[in-house]
Amino acid sequence: MSVAPTSAKPRRSQEERRREMRARLAAATLESLGESGYHGASLSDILGRAGVSRGAWAHHFSSKLDLxxxxxxxxxxxxxxxxxxxxxxxxxxxxxxxxxxxxxxxxxxxxxxxxxxxxxxxxxxxxxxxxxxxxxxxxxxxxxxxxxxxxxxxxxxxxxxxxxxxxxxxxxxxxxxxxxxxxxxxxxxxxxxxxxxxxxxxxxxxxx
Amino acid sequence: MSVAPTSAKPRRSQEERRREMRARLAAATLESLGESGYHGASLSDILGRAGVSRGAWAHHFSSKLDLxxxxxxxxxxxxxxxxxxxxxxxxxxxxxxxxxxxxxxxxxxxxxxxxxxxxxxxxxxxxxxxxxxxxxxxxxxxxxxxxxxxxxxxxxxxxxxxxxxxxxxxxxxxxxxxxxxxxxxxxxxxxxxxxxxxxxxxxxxxxx
DNA sequence: AGATACAAACCAATCGGTCGGTTTTTGCAA
DNA sequence: TTGCAAAAACCGACCGATTGGTTTGTATCT
CATH class of the missing domain: 1.10.357 (Tetracycline Repressor; domain 2)
Structure with a gap:
């Protein structure tokens, strides 16, 4: 029986992944910027909010400033x-x-x-x-x-x-x-x- | 012959020292804040501008925020x-x-x-x-x-x-x-x- | 002598950023 | 359609540099 993906198989396209990840990071960045200021908005803080690993971030952005x-x-x-x-x-x-x-x-x-x-x-x-x-x-x-x-x-x-x-x-x-x-x-x-x-x-x- | 201090003997009073040191640090802080922003005004930068050692700073201020x-x-x-x-x-x-x-x-x-x-x-x-x-x-x-x-x-x-x-x-x-x-x-x-x-x-x- | 002023080495914590390895998606050949 | 290798997405340990702050010792003033 070829069922539809039961639970842990969303099978999102790469472009979909990319967009969502970048959007999630951008949102977390704005949140951190607003809450902690430019001075306190560290990369660790942003990544923590977004629930995104350092590697994933590095894959999508070339630097913190880029993000x-x-x-x-x-x-x-x-x-x-x-x-x-x-x-x-x-x-x-x-x-x-x-x-x-x-x-x-x-x-x-x-x-x-x-x-x-x-x-x-x-x-x-x-x-x-x-x-x-x-x-x-x-x-x-x-x-x-x-x-x-x-x-x-x-x-x-x-x-x-x-x-x-x-x-x-x-x-x-x-x-x-x-x-x-x-x-x-x-x-x-x-x-x-x-x-x-x-x-x-x-x-x-x-x-x- | 008890001569007046020739060159490297200013003999400043302690209060004089204290005031001058604090003023020098405060001026360097404003300079750094203006030039590098709150984000970039690190203690090292400030101390470098003022030409003051870390120890001296610590003697006069309890923290960076204090300064x-x-x-x-x-x-x-x-x-x-x-x-x-x-x-x-x-x-x-x-x-x-x-x-x-x-x-x-x-x-x-x-x-x-x-x-x-x-x-x-x-x-x-x-x-x-x-x-x-x-x-x-x-x-x-x-x-x-x-x-x-x-x-x-x-x-x-x-x-x-x-x-x-x-x-x-x-x-x-x-x-x-x-x-x-x-x-x-x-x-x-x-x-x-x-x-x-x-x-x-x-x-x-x-x-x- | 005793306190204050200063200097420099030192410290743990955190910073932005890198790197080798794993998982997921994709395009193409069989 | 299936097999499969390349590509892209993703992870977390790791890196050197820098951060604010401490400590230990010496010079200077009272």
């Missing part, structure tokens, strides 16, 4: 995707500008991704090789945010500033706020500050 | 001092708000201190002991900036926001801008953005 870079690239590319697919129609009526700001905040500057983002960005400063690999992806993300913002926002008549500039200021502001929360923990007053910023911003632009 | 914390504390306290002594009279006439913003930028978010500040702040996230030691000093710095700002800025009639909130938004903005430059290098366009922000801010507050 970290891939994980960061994947995360950034996903964020870029999200930014590009931002559609104003999804926003509720009423104060749409505030809603947009809030959406941007929760999407990009909250949750475990935020910690990883800061860790990796800062690590790029002192690691030329990592910077070389991630710079284009970072740039792509920034460009996507700018593109989405320019598509969604419209300058009010009489405004004295360009949409792109106001957008950059907004991103800087959110980023500084996020860094604050990374260091000191979440702070409820920041939500009020975002609302305030939306109100100020509303003097110059509107969601269209 | 790093002291160095960061000193730097933050100095910044706090600077913030507290901020006097609007020093500002030139003309666009005083823009001048104030620019002064804040160059004082706190430019130069080697900035890098160290980010490295240490981020390290605090994943190192509870470091965070415990530096949290009060960080808080003191923030409070000093707020106090100085509140003393220098005056709300214009009809403004809809509190000075403190606008101040916090400004700090967040500068911080996000600084983080950008940390990762991607200095960018001339940011100066124009600061000028723009000063103009927008001028709608609500004035330097008094």
């Amino acid at each position: 970290v870079a891939l994980a960061a690239e994947e995360m950034l590319r996903e964020s870029t995707e999200v930014a590009l697919n931002l559609v104003p129609a999804d926003l509720p009526d009423g104060d749409r500008l505030a809603a947009l700001l809030e959406a941007t905040w929760t999407r990009f500057y909250q949750g475990p991704r935020r910690e990883v983002l800061f860790e990796v960005a800062l690590a790029c400063r002192t690691d030329a090789e990592l910077r070389a690999r991630l710079a284009p992806v970072f740039a792509g993300f920034i460009a996507a945010v700018g593109q989405a913002g320019g598509r969604v926002l419209r300058l009010k008549p009489g405004a004295v500033a360009a949409v792109a500039d106001l957008l950059t200021l907004t991103i800087y502001m959110l980023r500084g706020m996020a860094l604050q929360e990374v260091t000191t923990g979440p702070d409820g007053r920041n939500a009020a500050l975002r609302a305030l910023w939306a109100r100020l911003l509303g003097e110059w632009v509107e969601v269209g | 790093v914390a002291l160095a960061a504390e000193e730097m933050l306290r100095e910044s706090t001092e600077v913030a507290l002594n901020l006097v609007p009279a020093d500002l030139p006439d003309g666009d005083r708000l823009a001048a104030l913003l620019e002064a804040t930028w160059t004082r706190f978010y430019q130069g080697p201190r900035r890098e160290v500040l980010f490295e240490v702040a981020l390290a605090c996230r994943t190192d509870a002991e470091l965070r415990a030691r530096l949290a009060p000093v960080f808080a003191g710095f923030i409070a000093a900036v707020g106090q100085a700002g509140g003393r220098v800025l005056r709300l214009k009639p009809g403004a809809v926001a509190a000075v403190a909130d606008l101040l916090t938004l400004t700090i967040y903005m500068l911080r996000g801008m600084a983080l950008q430059e940390v990762t991607t290098g200095p960018d001339g366009r940011n100066a124009a953005l600061r000028a723009l922000w000063a103009r927008l801010l001028g709608e609500w507050v004035e330097v008094g």
Whole structure:
């Protein structure tokens, strides 16, 4: 009787294996990066989380940096995707500008991704090789945010500033706020500050 | 003939020795942190820069964290001092708000201190002991900036926001801008953005 | 004399990375 | 379809280098 594999015989294809292994390692890397920081995310720690042997890792990656870079690239590319697919129609009526700001905040500057983002960005400063690999992806993300913002926002008549500039200021502001929360923990007053910023911003632009 | 010490006999007092040694180590620590990041600032690297033996270090500090914390504390306290002594009279006439913003930028978010500040702040996230030691000093710095700002800025009639909130938004903005430059290098366009922000801010507050 | 400041050899633990060997999948020839 | 060798996936022991930290001994100051 040629039965189907009973239990321990998944018979996965090599490509399937490869993809799953790399994904598992990348996920564990992000987890370790977020939990222990770039400084504490040792290879042993990552491999332990992923339940992957050293040999397997070596088979798929040429160095630790190679793994970290891939994980960061994947995360950034996903964020870029999200930014590009931002559609104003999804926003509720009423104060749409505030809603947009809030959406941007929760999407990009909250949750475990935020910690990883800061860790990796800062690590790029002192690691030329990592910077070389991630710079284009970072740039792509920034460009996507700018593109989405320019598509969604419209300058009010009489405004004295360009949409792109106001957008950059907004991103800087959110980023500084996020860094604050990374260091000191979440702070409820920041939500009020975002609302305030939306109100100020509303003097110059509107969601269209 | 009891001559004065000819050359290799400085005869420094113990307190003098102690202070100089600790200062030298702290300076080397900041240098290493700025150049190599928290991740790369090893004890060997620091001691090498300072030209200090391992034994001497151990005599003055109980651990690496002890040294790093002291160095960061000193730097933050100095910044706090600077913030507290901020006097609007020093500002030139003309666009005083823009001048104030620019002064804040160059004082706190430019130069080697900035890098160290980010490295240490981020390290605090994943190192509870470091965070415990530096949290009060960080808080003191923030409070000093707020106090100085509140003393220098005056709300214009009809403004809809509190000075403190606008101040916090400004700090967040500068911080996000600084983080950008940390990762991607200095960018001339940011100066124009600061000028723009000063103009927008001028709608609500004035330097008094 | 006694304490403090400093130096250098030394230590276990951990780091990223390598290496020989085993298991699983695959492509091709019989 | 089956047999089988090459290729790819995977494992864990092992490696030299480096980490933060200790220890033992000497010089300098009080």
